[in-house]
Amino acid sequence: MEALDFSNGRVFSDRGRLYTASLCPGRRIYGERLTNIAGTEYREWDPRRSKLSAYIASGGRCVPISEGSRVLYLGASSGTTPSHVADICGDGRVYCVEFAQRMFRDLVGTCETRPNMMPILGDATRPEGYSVFVDGVDVVYQDVAQKRQAEILCTNMEAFGARYGMVAIKARSEDVTASPEEVFRSAEEVLRSRGLRILDNRGLEPYERAHAMIVVERC
Numbered sequence: 001m002e003a004l005d006f007s008n009g010r011v012f013s014d015r016g017r018l019y020t021a022s023l024c025p026g027r028r029i030y031g032e033r034l035t036n037i038a039g040t041e042y043r044e045w046d047p048r049r050s051k052l053s054a055y056i057a058s059g060g061r062c063v064p065i066s067e068g069s070r071v072l073y074l075g076a077s078s079g080t081t082p083s084h085v086a087d088i089c090g091d092g093r094v095y096c097v098e099f100a101q102r103m104f105r106d107l108v109g110t111c112e113t114r115p116n117m118m119p120i121l122g123d124a125t126r127p128e129g130y131s132v133f134v135d136g137v138d139v140v141y142q143d144v145a146q147k148r149q150a151e152i153l154c155t156n157m158e159a160f161g162a163r164y165g166m167v168a169i170k171a172r173s174e175d176v177t178a179s180p181e182e183v184f185r186s187a188e189e190v191l192r193s194r195g196l197r198i199l200d201n202r203g204l205e206p207y208e209r210a211h212a213m214i215v216v217e218r219c
C-alpha cells in the first residue's frame, strides 16, 4: 500500500486501486472491498462510483483536502464520496448538504458511521438556508449535477470563506445542445469572473462520460 503525494498522504494506491484508511473499521458504505494491513483497515475507492476517485485515477493531483480540513460537500447523495472525504479529513469536518429526502435518509445512516460527518437537508442554491449549521470552511466540493454548477460553487465559497473549490461538472445537465468542451470552457469563464484561479480542469473519461473536475483557488 503506497501513500500518494497529496492530501498529506491520506489517499493510498495498491496495484492500480485507490483506497482511504477507514475511520470506521468493519463498516462498508456501498459494498466496497476492505483490506487490513498492519492494523489499518483500507477501503477501496472505486472511480466508477465516485467522481473524486475518478479525478485521482485520471491523474488529478490538485486535491486541497487533507487531515483537519473543513469541507462543505454539496450534493452528498447517500454519502459514498463524502465518506471517503471524511476518511481523509480525520479531525476535520465534512458538512454534507443534500436536498432529496430519499437520499438524505441514507445519508443520515452513513453519517452515523463517522463523527466528522454532519448531514444537512438543504438546497445548495440557497446557502442562507444552512449557514446556521456551517462555520467557515477551507474547501467547497460540489457535485449537484444540475444547471449553473459554477455559479453555485462560487456563491458557496463566498458565503463560507473557502479558499479552495472543486466542482464535478456534468455537461449534459448544463446544456444538452453544447459540446462538453464548450460547457467546461464557459464554466471556467464564470469561475474566473468571480475572482478564482483555475488550478486544474480534467475530463473524467473513461470513468464518467462528459464530466470534468475543475479545481479552483481564490486569487
Ligand SMILES: C[S@@+](CC[C@H](N)C(=O)[O-])C[C@H]1O[C@@H](n2cnc3c(N)ncnc32)[C@H](O)[C@@H]1O
Residues within 6 Å of the ligand: 049, 050, 051, 074, 075, 076, 077, 078, 079, 080, 081, 082, 097, 098, 099, 100, 103, 122, 123, 124, 125, 143, 144, 145, 146
Ligand atoms: C451525482 S449525485 C451526487 C453523488 C455524490 N457526490 C457521491 O459521489 O457520492 C447528485 C446529488 O445532488 C443532489 N442535488 C441536486 N441538486 C441539489 C441542490 N440544489 N441542493 C442539494 N443537493 C442537490 C441530488 O439529489 C443528488 O443526490
